[in-house]
Amino acid sequence: xxxxxxxxxxxxxxxxxxxxxxxxxxxxxxxxxxxxxxxxxxxxxxxxxxxxxxxxxxxxxxxxxxxxxxxxxxxxxxxxxxxxxxxxxxxxxxxxxxxxxxxxxxxxxxxxxxxxxxxxxxxxxxxxxxxxxxxxxxxxxxxxxxxxxxxxxxxxxxxxxxxxxxxxxxxxxxxxxxxxxxxxxxxxxxxxxxxxxxxxxxxxxxxxxxxxxxxxxxxxxxxxxxxxxxxxxxxxxxxxxxxxxxxxxxxxxxxxxxxxxxxxxxxxxxxxxxxxxxxxxxxxxxxxxxxxxxxxxxxxxxxxxxxxxxxxxxxxxxxxxxxxxxxxxxxxxxxxxxxxxxxxxxxxxxxxxxxxxxxxxxxxxxxxxxxxxxxxxxxxxxxxxxxxxxxxxxxxxxxxxxxxxxxxxxxxxxxxxxxxxxxxxxxxxxxxxxxxxxxxxxxxxxxxxxxxxxxxxxxxxxxxxxxxxxxxxxxxxxxxxxxxxxxxxxxxxxxxxxxxxxxxxxxxxxxxxxxxxxxxxxxxxxxxxxxxxxxxxxxxxxxxxxxxxxxxxxxxxxxxxxxxxxxxxxxxxxxxxxxxxxxxxxxxxxxx
Numbered sequence: 001x002x003x004x005x006x007x008x009x010x011x012x013x014x015x016x017x018x019x020x021x022x023x024x025x026x027x028x029x030x031x032x033x034x035x036x037x038x039x040x041x042x043x044x045x046x047x048x049x050x051x052x053x054x055x056x057x058x059x060x061x062x063x064x065x066x067x068x069x070x071x072x073x074x075x076x077x078x079x080x081x082x083x084x085x086x087x088x089x090x091x092x093x094x095x096x097x098x099x100x101x102x103x104x105x106x107x108x109x110x111x112x113x114x115x116x117x118x119x120x121x122x123x124x125x126x127x128x129x130x131x132x133x134x135x136x137x138x139x140x141x142x143x144x145x146x147x148x149x150x151x152x153x154x155x156x157x158x159x160x161x162x163x164x165x166x167x168x169x170x171x172x173x174x175x176x177x178x179x180x181x182x183x184x185x186x187x188x189x190x191x192x193x194x195x196x197x198x199x200x201x202x203x204x205x206x207x208x209x210x211x212x213x214x215x216x217x218x219x220x221x222x223x224x225x226x227x228x229x230x231x232x233x234x235x236x237x238x239x240x241x242x243x244x245x246x247x248x249x250x251x252x253x254x255x256x257x258x259x260x261x262x263x264x265x266x267x268x269x270x271x272x273x274x275x276x277x278x279x280x281x282x283x284x285x286x287x288x289x290x291x292x293x294x295x296x297x298x299x300x301x302x303x304x305x306x307x308x309x310x311x312x313x314x315x316x317x318x319x320x321x322x323x324x325x326x327x328x329x330x331x332x333x334x335x336x337x338x339x340x341x342x343x344x345x346x347x348x349x350x351x352x353x354x355x356x357x358x359x360x361x362x363x364x365x366x367x368x369x370x371x372x373x374x375x376x377x378x379x380x381x382x383x384x385x386x387x388x389x390x391x392x393x394x395x396x397x398x399x400x401x402x403x404x405x406x407x408x409x410x411x412x413x414x415x416x417x418x419x420x421x422x423x424x425x426x427x428x429x430x431x432x433x434x435x436x437x438x439x440x441x442x443x444x445x446x447x448x449x450x451x452x453x454x455x456x457x458x459x460x461x462x463x464x465x466x467x468x469x470x471x472x473x474x475x476x477x478x479x480x481x482x483x484x485x486x487x488x489x490x491x492x493x494x495x496x497x498x499x500x501x502x503x504x505x506x507x508x509x510x511x512x513x514x515x516x517x518x519x520x521x522x523x524x525x526x527x528x529x530x531x532x533x534x535x536x537x538x539x540x541x542x543x544x545x546x547x548x549x550x551x552x553x554x555x556x557x558x559x560x561x562x563x564x565x566x567x568x569x570x571x572x573x574x575x576x577x578x579x580x581x582x583x584x585x586x587x588x589x590x591x592x
Contacts, residue, residue: 126171129198129200379451470585
């Protein structure tokens with residue numbers, strides 16, 4: 001057995017070997033022929049961690065050690081001949097697209113592993129899939145790992161702790177594989193899923209084994225699990241590794257200081273665990289108050305940037321920001337992840353490598369320069385951007401970090417009333433910043449234009465589920481073509497030409513002002529007449545192209561009960577065509 005270096009004497013790695021042991025007393029003797037001796041922490045002997053991994057054993061039509069859960073219309077079967085070489089297998093037939101948190105599955109019994117150790121699980125998969133969500137990396141047959149992140153939490157399928165899905169309709173077997181870290185108590189359950197696909201997946205020959213390629217590096221509040229090879233190949237020194245971990249500990253401290261959340265209470269005495277994951281479609285991903293996934297291909301480069309310039313990437317500070325969220329202030333999770341990432345990096349004074357550019361390196365502007373006017377053009381085109389809000393609040397509004405901390409604490413105090421609507425949370429947060437800065441209430445809000453606030457209100461209300469959507473192809477029209485376009489909501493748009501009309505009829509529970517978004521496609525600048533209950537509003541549609549839908553907003557009065565909206569080309573713009581994708585309606589916030 002060879003013990004490779006771990007990059008640092010404080011890092012912990014593992015090696016394993018399969019051996020045959022006889023029943024009864026056994027003697028294990030370790031000798032060391034090399035000049036230097038590794039330090040051995042402990043030895044673990046395991047046998048058959050997961051029962052019935054080949055699915056050959058069972059009774060009464062059910063496989064031993066695996067429990068099926070079929071959603072309505074689906075079937076989970078112990079297939080007598082569906083496995084490798086006509087052996088037994090598990091099969092799941094799905095009748096609808098269901099995400100991994102609501103799909104049919106087989107679940108293993110509870111498995112006891114070594115706490116905080118790294119493992120891999122894999123299973124052979126073949127499929128007969130007739131349809132699947134093309135943009136979902138988990139679609140098809142996959143493995144998910146369920147665990148308790150702390151002793152106060154129940155079993156969960158944590159966000160992202162799912163393998164890449166397998167879809168292979170050529171009858172060959174392919175392997176679904178996931179690497180993971182066992183939790184504080186070492187207890188896990190595995191699920192075999194048919195996710196976001198219609199058709200059948202077969203599973204055979206499940207395997208679980210220790211991942212000896214991984215090394216554990218610990219700070220006071222954060223724990224990294226990374227490939228030993230990436231440490232060595234990056235050339236980072238032992239001292240630089242210590243500084244890397246120490247810097248991330250400081251980022252955690254800054255998040256704690258900024259939000260006022262108590263670390264031990266919020267994380268229940270568990271360190272934030274960062275795990276280098278295979279087949280991760282993003283650079284980083286977080287499961288709140290438990291794990292952060294680090295893209296397999298990003299780790300070596302991150303070590304190199306730190307070795308050369310003491311620079312951190314953007315991904316992990318952003319994901320750490322997610323760890324310090326609570327629902328009471330969270331009107332947009334991605335915004336807050338980035339905001340707290342920006343705040344912590346700025347307060348520590350880190351060099352940041354992002355978008356092939358160093359920020360904060362000697363002779364370069366700091367990270368504020370990236371955010372100051374970030375995505376202003378998006379807002380002008382009626383597209384939402386949380387980064388734009390960061391630039392305005394954290395850079396241009398000249399608000400102190402202390403006022404942000406006081407505002408976070410106001411929201412965290414359960415004695416204070418906090419609205420559930422995301423846009424109203426946003427408005428309250430801005431007003432509390434003004435209060436703690438001793439500025440007139442409404443000052444920060446006034447830094448946004450009315451058009452920008454319409455875009456923000458629409459998006460935050462959409463996050464809350466407070467926006468109703470009607471597809472153009474379901475509206476009333478004559479002599480108009482329906483065109484397929486995968487970039488459109490519902491995959492289609494209606495081409496409005498000449499003096500033809502597109503009409504919607506829908507009911508509202510209450511009268512008042514409403515925010516209306518029309519999503520369109522156009523090859524040229526155009527104007528539309530939007531006739532609402534007999535009143536005509538005119539909107540401008542800038543050129544979008546025929547592959548990129550774009551939105552335009554208007555505010556109008558709607559009645560309680562039935563309302564009509566008619567969309568047509570304005571006079572002077574009746575040559576050519578505009579494509580209408582959909583219309584969305586939300587109650588406008590008026591402060592009443």
